[in-house]
Amino acid sequence: VLIPPSNFPRNIPTIPIWVSFLGFFTPLDQLEIYSQYLEPYLQQHGAAKYFFGGRWNILVKKPDLLSDILKHEDVFAKSGNQKKIPYSVLAAFTGDNVISAHGQAWKLYRDAMKPGLQRHDFDVDGIRKNAERLAWLLLEAQKGLQNPRGVAVNPLIQRFAMQTLGQTVLGTDFKTLESATSRIHTIHTQLKMQIFKPLYLTMPFLDRLPIKSRRKARALVDEFEDELVKTVLEQTEKLPEDDDMLVSLMKRARRDGTWTERQFRDNLKIVFIAGHENVQQLLNSLLYVLAKYPQTQEQLRDEFRADYDAESMKSSTLLTSVLLETLRLFPPIPQLVNRKTTAAVLLGDIPIPKDTYVGWTATGAHRDTEAWGSNADEFQPERWGDTPEQVHGNMRKHTSKSQFIPFHGGRRACLGQNFAMLEVRAVVVELLRTSRWRFEEDATVKFTPGGLLAPMGMRLVFENLKA
Numbered sequence: 001v002l003i004p005p006s007n008f009p010r011n012i013p014t015i016p017i018w019v020s021f022l023g024f025f026t027p028l029d030q031l032e033i034y035s036q037y038l039e040p041y042l043q044q045h046g047a048a049k050y051f052f053g054g055r056w057n058i059l060v061k062k063p064d065l066l067s068d069i070l071k072h073e074d075v076f077a078k079s080g081n082q083k084k085i086p087y088s089v090l091a092a093f094t095g096d097n098v099i100s101a102h103g104q105a106w107k108l109y110r111d112a113m114k115p116g117l118q119r120h121d122f123d124v125d126g127i128r129k130n131a132e133r134l135a136w137l138l139l140e141a142q143k144g145l146q147n148p149r150g151v152a153v154n155p156l157i158q159r160f161a162m163q164t165l166g167q168t169v170l171g172t173d174f175k176t177l178e179s180a181t182s183r184i185h186t187i188h189t190q191l192k193m194q195i196f197k198p199l200y201l202t203m204p205f206l207d208r209l210p211i212k213s214r215r216k217a218r219a220l221v222d223e224f225e226d227e228l229v230k231t232v233l234e235q236t237e238k239l240p241e242d243d244d245m246l247v248s249l250m251k252r253a254r255r256d257g258t259w260t261e262r263q264f265r266d267n268l269k270i271v272f273i274a275g276h277e278n279v280q281q282l283l284n285s286l287l288y289v290l291a292k293y294p295q296t297q298e299q300l301r302d303e304f305r306a307d308y309d310a311e312s313m314k315s316s317t318l319l320t321s322v323l324l325e326t327l328r329l330f331p332p333i334p335q336l337v338n339r340k341t342t343a344a345v346l347l348g349d350i351p352i353p354k355d356t357y358v359g360w361t362a363t364g365a366h367r368d369t370e371a372w373g374s375n376a377d378e379f380q381p382e383r384w385g386d387t388p389e390q391v392h393g394n395m396r397k398h399t400s401k402s403q404f405i406p407f408h409g410g411r412r413a414c415l416g417q418n419f420a421m422l423e424v425r426a427v428v429v430e431l432l433r434t435s436r437w438r439f440e441e442d443a444t445v446k447f448t449p450g451g452l453l454a455p456m457g458m459r460l461v462f463e464n465l466k467a
């Protein structure tokens, strides 16, 4: 496995295999690893051979090539963990679902779910109430805190994100904002520690071995699934027959036999995971950015002193630009290798054999200097435009050219994008209205070494503006 298979394209560089392990044995975070060790290879040809998930893949950074991949869904077919590493704990966790399935199965899942995720009437007031509660929890945590570095924000943000997802699309109160020890939250946290162990992510074939801790991880997957399904079914029992919340659409697909029980369970798990994890990481990065750029924080606060609603949040040029710029520099899913070629194909001038895994790096596309200019690495919300129309126009333009892919693109673009943006806007505004936050003076923040991208273990000092 030290070198790529002999039928892999010869006209693109090979990223040495040890680069894939830097996250384990160095203190480098994944942005540093990207810029120092991946970018030099990817820069030359826009793509490179890359070891990940126990195999060699083609990792693509150049937006033109990414557009080609998105246009040719049939050849670059989604092929998630359930196909790539079916024996792994990770595959047991995520199953066969709307994100990772291809063709007919994907259509079956998506047709049922789409109307529930692309609504125009999400419960904004409910989201705002949760945001108020999050702000209160952060300020309470700050009170009398001994640690001068401030509050560890992620655990509270996670609880907010689970609660909001549950209420808004699953009709379920997971009680995570009420208590730090709700059952689903506790199991999920334990499970995540097992699932995202870098060793098993990079070498999933180890899951074939009878390792005790992995057996435990498998048992946790079952426990998590049962708890999730039980809670959601119990709590939504009384929803009206013709309710059109996502959960009701999914339950109907299960009841009328469109989906099997397994398909229902797998898709419920993926909604739970995708619906709170990515939002959570984006929120962490937003708090980071606004602490790092206090002037931007103040400017935004000034905009939202008066009351606000979903419309005024959406039409704020500054808020949207800050969001987009944060997603550009810190995409929660910075890299994903989950497509496999169904035939030999030429990508640009790169001859890719059949059955090869091809992945994308959003970090690469989002920092591509041809697309974004020589200041691509800098936080410059102004680059998105001066009016809401310009900002939205630029977003569409960069998305259609695959220069901006935090939500992926084409037919397989994220179905939760609008919900996520609404949720994140509401939290940021609520936090700005109630508090001011900053880093302790000599704080250093590292990002995660692999997996989802976010500042790791970040602490922030909060000041109560309403006291």
Ligand code: HEM
Pocket (backbone or CB within 6 Å): 098, 099, 100, 110, 117, 169, 271, 274, 275, 276, 278, 279, 282, 331, 332, 333, 336, 338, 405, 406, 407, 408, 411, 412, 413, 414, 415, 416, 417, 419, 420
């Ligand atoms: C900031 C938040 C989010 C980000 C950055 C994000 C990102 C993504 C990305 C990159 C994909 C494509 C994955 C791939 O290529 O395999 C995706 C797909 C998807 N996301 Fe999101 N997502 C977010 C929030 C959400 C939320 C809140 C939900 C649901 C409640 C959601 C539901 C989905 C679904 C169902 C798909 C599959 C779409 C399809 O293939 O038809 N996402 N998301």
